[in-house]
Amino acid sequence: MSGGAAKIPVRVAEVTEVNALIRRIRFVRRDGGPMPAFSGGAHTVVEMDDHGTRRLNPYSLMGDPADTTGYSISVRRDDAGRGGSLYLHRHVVPGMDMVISHPVNLFALDLRAKKHLMIAGGIGITPFLAQIAQLAALGGRFELHYATRNPALCAYGDELTARYGGRVHLYHDDAGQMITLPALLAGQPLGTHLYVCGPKGMIRWVRSTADSAGWPRAAVHHEEFLAPPPGKAFDVTLAASGKTLTVGTHQSLLEAIEAAGVDAPYLCRGGACGQCETDVLGCDGTIRHNDHWLTEAQKASGQKIMPCVSRFEGRSLVLDR
Amino acid sequence: MGLTFKDETFREDFTFFNSPAAIRRFPFPFPEDSYMYSVNMEPHVPGRPGSVFEKTFDVDEHYVAEMRERARVLAEDPLRCQSLPHMTLAGWDLLELIMEAKAREYPDWFSLQRDGNRWHWINRPLEIEQTFTFLDETTLPCGPMEYITRQTQGDFSLQDQRNDNLWMDAGMVTTQADWSLDFDLGMNFFEWHAPVPLAHEKQIFTRALKFLMNVQHGAPARRFNWTMTIDPLLDTSPENYPKWGPSRATLTPENVGRRMHLRVELQTFFRLPRSNALAFPIRCYLIRFEELATQPKWARRLHRVIRDLPDELAAYKGFLRNKPIMVDYLAQFDDGTPTSPGWWAD
Numbered sequence A: 001m002s003g004g005a006a007k008i009p010v011r012v013a014e015v016t017e018v019n020a021l022i023r024r025i026r027f028v029r030r031d032g033g034p035m036p037a038f039s040g041g042a043h044t045v046v047e048m049d050d051h052g053t054r055r056l057n058p059y060s061l062m063g064d065p066a067d068t069t070g071y072s073i074s075v076r077r078d079d080a081g082r083g084g085s086l087y088l089h090r091h092v093v094p095g096m097d098m099v100i101s102h103p104v105n106l107f108a109l110d111l112r113a114k115k116h117l118m119i120a121g122g123i124g125i126t127p128f129l130a131q132i133a134q135l136a137a138l139g140g141r142f143e144l145h146y147a148t149r150n151p152a153l154c155a156y157g158d159e160l161t162a163r164y165g166g167r168v169h170l171y172h173d174d175a176g177q178m179i180t181l182p183a184l185l186a187g188q189p190l191g192t193h194l195y196v197c198g199p200k201g202m203i204r205w206v207r208s209t210a211d212s213a214g215w216p217r218a219a220v221h222h223e224e225f226l227a228p229p230p231g232k233a234f235d236v237t238l239a240a241s242g243k244t245l246t247v248g249t250h251q252s253l254l255e256a257i258e259a260a261g262v263d264a265p266y267l268c269r270g271g272a273c274g275q276c277e278t279d280v281l282g283c284d285g286t287i288r289h290n291d292h293w294l295t296e297a298q299k300a301s302g303q304k305i306m307p308c309v310s311r312f313e314g315r316s317l318v319l320d321r
Numbered sequence B: 001m002g003l004t005f006k007d008e009t010f011r012e013d014f015t016f017f018n019s020p021a022a023i024r025r026f027p028f029p030f031p032e033d034s035y036m037y038s039v040n041m042e043p044h045v046p047g048r049p050g051s052v053f054e055k056t057f058d059v060d061e062h063y064v065a066e067m068r069e070r071a072r073v074l075a076e077d078p079l080r081c082q083s084l085p086h087m088t089l090a091g092w093d094l095l096e097l098i099m100e101a102k103a104r105e106y107p108d109w110f111s112l113q114r115d116g117n118r119w120h121w122i123n124r125p126l127e128i129e130q131t132f133t134f135l136d137e138t139t140l141p142c143g144p145m146e147y148i149t150r151q152t153q154g155d156f157s158l159q160d161q162r163n164d165n166l167w168m169d170a171g172m173v174t175t176q177a178d179w180s181l182d183f184d185l186g187m188n189f190f191e192w193h194a195p196v197p198l199a200h201e202k203q204i205f206t207r208a209l210k211f212l213m214n215v216q217h218g219a220p221a222r223r224f225n226w227t228m229t230i231d232p233l234l235d236t237s238p239e240n241y242p243k244w245g246p247s248r249a250t251l252t253p254e255n256v257g258r259r260m261h262l263r264v265e266l267q268t269f270f271r272l273p274r275s276n277a278l279a280f281p282i283r284c285y286l287i288r289f290e291e292l293a294t295q296p297k298w299a300r301r302l303h304r305v306i307r308d309l310p311d312e313l314a315a316y317k318g319f320l321r322n323k324p325i326m327v328d329y330l331a332q333f334d335d336g337t338p339t340s341p342g343w344w345a346d
C-alpha cells in the first residue's frame, strides 16, 4: 500500500523439500551482511519474474526472529493458485539471485497478553514458528493447537513437539481429530490473546466461535495479507506536457511521470499528504485508488488520482499534468 | 571532526546560543510565506551534506550540554521517562537503531562492537564505555530505552501498534513543547492529539495515522513541527509550568529579539524490527530571533508567517498575547520583497 517496503537483494542458500506439498527456501543477503531482525508474525514479499509476469507474493518468515543470518519461508504448492507458489516450487534453486522486501508485520503478537493461544491449520503454521521462537526467548506463555490432514503433512510438528512438549497439540483430520474449540476457549485465563492462521474457513470458524463466547475483538488476531499492489503496466497521457508514457510493473505512476522529465509535486510518496493530487481529464477504465487522501466520493467520481500509490487498468487515462 | 561541544545552560543564566555555523544549518521549517497544519510528511532520506538531515540522528554542538540538562530534569522528576512492561523489547530495538546509526555515521565519536549478543559501546563525547548483553536488562545500569536516550538529543516516544491504532506506551520526554508523557502514557493517536485545534476537522490525523501504521522497516519518514519559546528553555513541560509560564508576561519590544526563540521539532518515524513498534524521535532546535534575523530570507518570511497565523494556532502554541510584539519586531526585516521557494537560506 505504501510506496513499497525497502528491498533486500538476496541469494537462495538452501531449498528443502519438507513434505509432498511444502518446500522451504532460505535466503541470505547477496552482500553477506546480516538481515534485519524482525518480529514474530512478519512476512516478506518475494518478487518473482515468472517468465515475463511479475509476481509479488507475501510469505511468513518462519525462522527465529533473532537469527539475522538469513530468512526462511515455507511455500505450499497451490496447483490452482495464481502461480507464485508453482514458480517457487519449480524454478527456484540454490544460488539463484532474488529480491525480497524488508519484513512487514500484519500479524503481530500483542505483547501485553498474559498468554498466547495459537490455532494453526496446515501451512498457517509458519508465522507461529517465528512467534513461538520469539516468545520462548522472552519467557512468554503460549499454547499451540495445530491441525493438518495427516502426520505426513504435519510440517514441523515433530520438531515443535520435541522442543516444546505439552505446549504443542497436534490434530489429524484423517484420524478424525478435531480441535474442541468452545471448551478450549472456555478454559483460558483472563488476559489470553487468541491467534489464528490457516484456511479461510478455519479463520471464520475461530473468529465466530470466539465472538459468540464473548471474547473481545481486540484479543482475537488473524493474519490478513494485503492484496499485493497491482503491478500491471498501463499507459497514461499527460495532457499539459503532451506526453504519453507507459507505467511499468515495477514503477509507480509518480515515478513514471518523473522519469519522463515532467515535474510533479509530491511529499510523502505514501498516499497520505495530498501533495500529488492530480486531475483526471479522461478515463476509459478503472482507477485503482490505493491512497488515504481522497474521500470515497472523490474516488468514485474518477476525477482525481494520487499518482504516488494509485494505478489504472483499462483502455486510456489522461491526466492534467 | 572539527566540532567542539559547547558548555552552556538551558536554565537559570541561559548561556545557550548558536554559533554562526549552527545558524546556517538551522532547520527553518517554513517552505512558503504562510503556515497551516497539513500532513507534511516525507521520506527520511539523507539530505544535503552539513544539514540536519544528513545523518539519521543529528549530533550538533549542543549535544553534551543537552545531555547534561536531561540528566538534571530526570533527577528532579523521574516520571519523564516511563516504559510499560510490554515495551522493553521496543526499547532494545531503539537502542540498536541509535547505536548502529551513530557508530556508522560518527565513527570518531561513537563505536559499537558486536560479538553475538555481547556488545561493546563507546560514547567519546560523554566519556561512556559499556559492555553489555543485548536483550539482558540486568547488564545495563537502567532500561535500554532510558540508557540510549540519555545519550541522544531529542525526546522519544515509542508507540505500540495494535487494534488499528498507535499507543504511546513508552517515552523519554524532557524537552517538550508543553505536553506530558506522564499524562499521555497509554493513550492512542487520537487521544493524545485531542488538544490540537483545527487539524481534526481537516482530517489530518486520520490520514496521518494511516500513513504511520504503514511506515515500514528500512523506510523511515519525517516532518516538522514548530512553536515559540521565551528564553532557551528545553524543558517547557506542563509539570513545570509555574516556573516558566509567567515569563510570557515579561516580554517587551526591547528584549524580544534576545529572548524569543523559534523552536523547531524535526520529528522522525521509524518502524522497529523486533517489536513492530513505531519510534518517534522529536528533535528540538532553538534559535533566538536575533540569530534568525542574520538570514534575511528567514526573517522576512517569519514576519509574514506570524503576522498571518490564525489566532487558534497562536493561542495553542502559547504566544497569542505576545504576537503583536513579535510581529512589530520582525517587521523591520521585511521590505516586502519576494522570498525564494523552499526553506534553505539564500
Ligand code: HEM
Binding pocket: B037, B038, B039, B040, B041, B157, B159, B166, B168, B177, B178, B179, B180, B184, B192, B193, B194, B195, B196, B199, B204, B208, B209, B212, B223, B225, B226, B227, B278, B280, B316, B317
Ligand atoms: C507517533 C507519532 C506522533 C506522536 C507520538 C505525536 C505526539 C504529539 C503530541 C504529544 C502533541 C501535543 C499535543 C498536546 O497539546 O498535548 C502533538 C501535537 C501535534 N501533532 Fe503529533 N504526534 C505524532 C505524529 C503526528 C503526525 C504524523 C502529525 C501530522 C502529520 C502530527 C500533527 C500534530 C500537530 C499539527 C500538532 C500540534 C502542534 C503544534 O501546533 O504545536 N502528529 N503530537
Ligand code: FES
Binding pocket: A265, A266, A267, A268, A269, A270, A271, A272, A273, A274, A275, A276, A277, A291, A293, A306, A307, A308, A309
Ligand atoms: S505524495 Fe503524498 S499523497 Fe502522493
